[in-house]
Amino acid sequence: MSRVIGIDLGTTNSCVAVVENGQPSVIPNAGGYKTTPSMFAISQDGKRLVGHLAKRQAITNARNTVYAAKRLIGRRFDAPEVQKAIDLCPYEIVRGPNDDPRLRISGKTFTTPEISGIILREMKRVAEEYLGEPVSEAVITVPAHFNDAQRQSTKDAGKIAGLEVLRIINEPTAAALAYGFGRKPQGEKVVVYDLGGGTFDVSILEIGEGVLEVLATGGNTFLGGEDFDRRIVTHLLERFEESEGIDLRSDSMALQRLKDAAEKAKCDLSARTTTEINLPFIASDASGPRHLSLELSRDTLEQQVGDIVSSTMKAVEQCLQDAQLGPGDVDQVILVGGQTRMPLVQATVAEYFGKRPNKGVNPDEVVAIGAALQGEALLSEEQNLLLLDVTPLSLGIATYGGHFAKLIERNTTVPVRKAHIFTTTRDDQTAVKIRVLQGESDVAAENDLLGEFILSGIRSARKGEPEIEVSFDIDANGIVSVSARDLSTGKEQSITVNATGTLSEEEIQKIIEENELYEVQLKE
Amino acid sequence: MGESTQEAIERLLAEGLDQYGMGQVAQAVRLWRQVLSLDPGNTEAREYLETAGDEAGPAEAAPQASPAADHDGTAALLEAGLGCLRDDDAEGALELLETLEKRDPDGLEVHGYIEMVRSRLLKQYRERFGSGQRVPVPRMPAEQMLKFNLPAEAGFLLSLVDGRTSIEDLISVCGMDEFRVLRILSQMLAAGIVELES
Numbered sequence: 001m002s003r004v005i006g007i008d009l010g011t012t013n014s015c016v017a018v019v020e021n022g023q024p025s026v027i028p029n030a031g032g033y034k035t036t037p038s039m040f041a042i043s044q045d046g047k048r049l050v051g052h053l054a055k056r057q058a059i060t061n062a063r064n065t066v067y068a069a070k071r072l073i074g075r076r077f078d079a080p081e082v083q084k085a086i087d088l089c090p091y092e093i094v095r096g097p098n099d100d101p102r103l104r105i106s107g108k109t110f111t112t113p114e115i116s117g118i119i120l121r122e123m124k125r126v127a128e129e130y131l132g133e134p135v136s137e138a139v140i141t142v143p144a145h146f147n148d149a150q151r152q153s154t155k156d157a158g159k160i161a162g163l164e165v166l167r168i169i170n171e172p173t174a175a176a177l178a179y180g181f182g183r184k185p186q187g188e189k190v191v192v193y194d195l196g197g198g199t200f201d202v203s204i205l206e207i208g209e210g211v212l213e214v215l216a217t218g219g220n221t222f223l224g225g226e227d228f229d230r231r232i233v234t235h236l237l238e239r240f241e242e243s244e245g246i247d248l249r250s251d252s253m254a255l256q257r258l259k260d261a262a263e264k265a266k267c268d269l270s271a272r273t274t275t276e277i278n279l280p281f282i283a284s285d286a287s288g289p290r291h292l293s294l295e296l297s298r299d300t301l302e303q304q305v306g307d308i309v310s311s312t313m314k315a316v317e318q319c320l321q322d323a324q325l326g327p328g329d330v331d332q333v334i335l336v337g338g339q340t341r342m343p344l345v346q347a348t349v350a351e352y353f354g355k356r357p358n359k360g361v362n363p364d365e366v367v368a369i370g371a372a373l374q375g376e377a378l379l380s381e382e383q384n385l386l387l388l389d390v391t392p393l394s395l396g397i398a399t400y401g402g403h404f405a406k407l408i409e410r411n412t413t414v415p416v417r418k419a420h421i422f423t424t425t426r427d428d429q430t431a432v433k434i435r436v437l438q439g440e441s442d443v444a445a446e447n448d449l450l451g452e453f454i455l456s457g458i459r460s461a462r463k464g465e466p467e468i469e470v471s472f473d474i475d476a477n478g479i480v481s482v483s484a485r486d487l488s489t490g491k492e493q494s495i496t497v498n499a500t501g502t503l504s505e506e507e508i509q510k511i512i513e514e515n516e517l518y519e520v521q522l523k524e
Numbered sequence: 525m526g527e528s529t530q531e532a533i534e535r536l537l538a539e540g541l542d543q544y545g546m547g548q549v550a551q552a553v554r555l556w557r558q559v560l561s562l563d564p565g566n567t568e569a570r571e572y573l574e575t576a577g578d579e580a581g582p583a584e585a586a587p588q589a590s591p592a593a594d595h596d597g598t599a600a601l602l603e604a605g606l607g608c609l610r611d612d613d614a615e616g617a618l619e620l621l622e623t624l625e626k627r628d629p630d631g632l633e634v635h636g637y638i639e640m641v642r643s644r645l646l647k648q649y650r651e652r653f654g655s656g657q658r659v660p661v662p663r664m665p666a667e668q669m670l671k672f673n674l675p676a677e678a679g680f681l682l683s684l685v686d687g688r689t690s691i692e693d694l695i696s697v698c699g700m701d702e703f704r705v706l707r708i709l710s711q712m713l714a715a716g717i718v719e720l721e722s
Contacts, residue, residue, distance in 0.1 A: 031688060043696040053697055056684060060699035253680040253699070260683070280666055281679020289674055 004137045004166060004379055005127045006371025007120060008174070009154065011070040012197020012226065013338070014038045015365055016123040017372035018131065024181065024372045026365040027130045035338075035364055036126065038119045041065035042106035050122045059256035062090035064105040068198045069115040071221055072101045073157070074150030076448070081221055088222075113153045114511050117160030124161055138163045139375040141367050144170040144203050144217035147393055147438045148450050148480045155477070160511050166378050168477040172203030174370025175336045176212050179361055181373055188331040189215075191319075193349055193357070194367075195312060196337035198224040202316050204323040204330070213413060216322035218315045223308065225266075225339035231304040232262035236277065236292065244290050246283050254282050258292075269298045270341040302344045309348050316352065333357040338364050391416070395472055395480060398435040398444035400425045407472050410440065414478055419471040421487075427463050431456040434470060434484050434493075455484040457491040529597030532623050533559050537568055542673060544576065546715060552576060558616050561604035562597065598624060605637065614645045642703055649706035653720070656692030660685045660709060660718045669717055678708045685718055 006024075008015040013035040017026045026034045031052060039054035042064045049057070058065045068085070075082050077095040085101075086093045096102040096111065103110045120140070127135045140163075142154050151168050158165035172192035179190065187208055194201040201219035205212055236258050241247050248254040261277050268275035279292040320326060333349055335357045340346065350356050361369075391414055396406040399422070407418050424432065433454050439447025458466050467487040474480050483494030540555035553576050559569035605620035618641045624634045662685055674682070681698055689697070695705045712718045 044699055045696055045702070047696045049696060053689075053693055056689075057697035057699060060680075061697075251676070253676065257680060257683050278666055279679075279683070280670055281674045281676055281682065284674075284676045284679075289672075289676070289679070291670060 002134065002136055003131065004139060004372070004375030005124070005135050006174070006368050006373070006375050007123050007138050007140045008171070008367035008371060009070065009116060009120060009123075009140055009142070009157075010035075010038055010196055010367075011068050011199045012038060012224065013364070014119055014123055015368035016127050017365065017368035018127060019372050019376040024178070024369045024376075026362075026368055027127050029126045030129065036119075036122060037067075038070065038116075039065060039067045040069075040115055040118050042108070046106070048118075050118060056260075057256070059259055060252045062252070064091065066091050066103050066105060066110070066115050069103065069112050069119075071198065072103075073112040073116055074147065074153035075101060077101045079448075084222060111507075111511070113156040113508075114160060116154065116157035117511070120157055120161035120163060124163060136162070136164055137166050137375070139167045139169060139371040139378070140165055141169055141171045141174045141371050143199065143201050143219070144172050144214055145201065145219065145393070146170075146478070147448060148395075148478065149448070151478045155479075156508055159508050162512070167374060168479075169371060169374055170203070170214060170217075170478075171201065171336070171367050172205060172217070173212055173214060174367045174374065175334050175361070176205045176207055177370035177373050178366045179332070179334050179358065179370075180207055180212070181369070189325065189329055190332045190334060191316070191330050191353070192334045192336055193312075193316065193340065194219075194336035195339040195345060196224050197226055197339070198222075200224060200312050200315065202312075202319045204319055204325065215325075216319050218319035218322065220311070220315055223311065225263075225337070227308050228266055228301075228305045228339065228342075229259060229262045231308075232266060232296070232301065233258045235296075235300070235304055236262065236294070239294055240282075240292050244283070246285065246290060248283060251283065254279075257282060265296050266301065266342070267338075269296065269301050270343060273298045298343070306344070309342075309344055312345075313348060313352055316349075327353045330355075334361060334366070335359075335363050336361075336366055391474055391478065393438045393448075394440055395436070395438050395450075395474070397422070397470055397482075398437055402444050404437055404439070404442055404444045404447055407470065408474065414474045415476050417471060417473045419469050422468045422470055423464050424458065424461070424466050424468075425463055428460045429463065429466075430458045430460055432458065432468060432484070434482065436480070436482050438480075450480060451482070453482075453484075453493055455486065455491065455493045457489060458486045459488050529562055529601065532601070532620075533562055533566065533569075536562075537572070539673065540569075540572060542671075543715075544572070546671075548714060548716075551714060554613060554616055558604060558608065558620065561607055561620075562600055598627065602634065602637075609637075609641065614641050614648065617641050618645060646703050646706065649703075649710055652710065653691055653706060656695070657690050659687060659690050659721045660694070660713075661687040661721050663716055663719045672715060672717065674712075677704070678712065681705065681708050682712065682717065687721070 003018055006017045015026055015035045017024055028034050029036050036051040037055040039058060041049045041054040041057060041061060043049055044061060054065055058067060071085055072082055077099050082101045092104040093101050094104050101112060103115060124135055138158060140154055140158055142151055154168060155165045171194060175192045176190055190205045190207055192203045199221050200223045203217045204215045206215055237248055257279050261279055265275045265277050274295055274297045277294055277296055281289045282292045283290040330353055333353050340363045346357055391408055391410060391412050394406045394410045395408040396404055399405045407420050408416060431454055433452060435452045436450045437444060437447040438450050441447050469485045469487055471483045483492060485492040536555045536559045540552040544552035553573060556569040556572050559566050601620050601624050605617045608617035621634055621638045621641060625638060684694055684698055695702050698705060
């Protein structure tokens, strides 16, 4: 029986784990690293680069390097997050035929599931190399706030990578699973504070024996360790300009080195109070080569990024309010994401909750470990792990006057099924258009359109008489199905919501074939 | 602004001393002989060559440019470059030709020679480095490297040399073309800054 891998498909880094002899472990890549940058690039000599190699040229070949595709996956082109990414990202983001964002690098256009698929395929390859056998099944994690379209697109990405996605689970749920491994927590309320490279997520879960329930989620899609790195780079640029009179802001090679050095210095300062940054030959002018050499202290770093850390706590407060809890009600705080190794982050979290965060889990690995545990549980006959997630956003349909009628409120535990009776708005109306929305606004147009369909053959009657039952089903993956039924005629229409931006089976197959062709070309 | 003949001479003298100081005698001799190609009477270069055990014979053998027709030294530089080429010193030829190119970026003749030399050098580099799968490894601590006069481009490439990344991958990630990468690596290899693992 082939093994199931757990993949933490991160915005900045990805991680793969497997359970061997009952013990979960993270699989290192060929370079010995336990995480792989979620980056894809086409180099100037036309080579496809994934992971560390892509990262090492991310600044010098910025226009042809895709990072943080996870921020875009499953979104519409007009979504604010996509528009913000267009402003921030050096690579080109264009409108796709399904109103989805597509990424154009080196003259080729990629869908976002395709990019995530490339990263997932790399993680699959890492696992196969380590295990020495083919891997075809996986559990993949997504942020708890991902909507239906984002989850479906992630499943598509798995398919493109040649993986059968047994389950999509929420990242905090996976973290809590790993936290609970080998323990028997009873009714504990756990906060998962996840400060990754590109995003910040906070979730509150209740863990019982074999049951994990997400009570509330929140966060910021555009806040993460990269912001810390940028502050350090700015500091280094200013210091170098002061001492040498040379502005390196437009020197991509220097910026690449500064970015790498900033990340390393940041990691060093989690373990010590000062660090040396030495970048020989970073510039040269008529007088010869110039070197950057300076000391960075933890105090200086904390001054530079203190406001970022504080801003995460606002999201924590909101999340606690959503769960109707106070800081004192929380039993454990689990830190996820490499950035949480920073002492300032740990101290800020500890001060807020009045307790030290749990240090029994590795923040870089905990999500992948949880996914691997869930994969193992799905294969096991005992099925002794029951995941109860919640829907991150309210679900409903558009109604007359542009209103949004919520059928399932946010933070409702899934799987769930709910139904409501609607009626016609005109006399002799024989068809209704069901527009399925996800979001929190009472105004229909301000929410995400997940899909739409028409129910025809309704009994001809005066307005308000027909009874049309609309049912929503959300499965354990968080994927939504909607049906509408005329109660008098029994006429029914249903859809598994195929939201704007997700790929058709034909499109997925075409991408898989293209990738297979590319693999063959690589071997020549 | 382009480098004058006098500036080129001073640079070559200084680079020769750097190389000599690092024990790269052959490199130093090559650079000082280039000085004599530009200025056959240069006493500094002759003294250095004598110290290095070279009798400065090639200076006389090198093609001479006509001083009367060459007010800015362009013809002399070109002749010196072609002389290097005839002596099978493609590296030296390229340095001189690039000096000329900086003076006159639109000069078709020089550009043509540069392309020819690059092509010849690329072939030599490929033979020297063999498979692109070979991995360069840093050979000295960062503080020791500071004595070299490396341009920022070489500094960047050096920052990517980590003992794991192959030459082929370095070419893909550094954003420079194959020729530039191999040329810098070749220079760093000659200076003992890096070594190659097979």
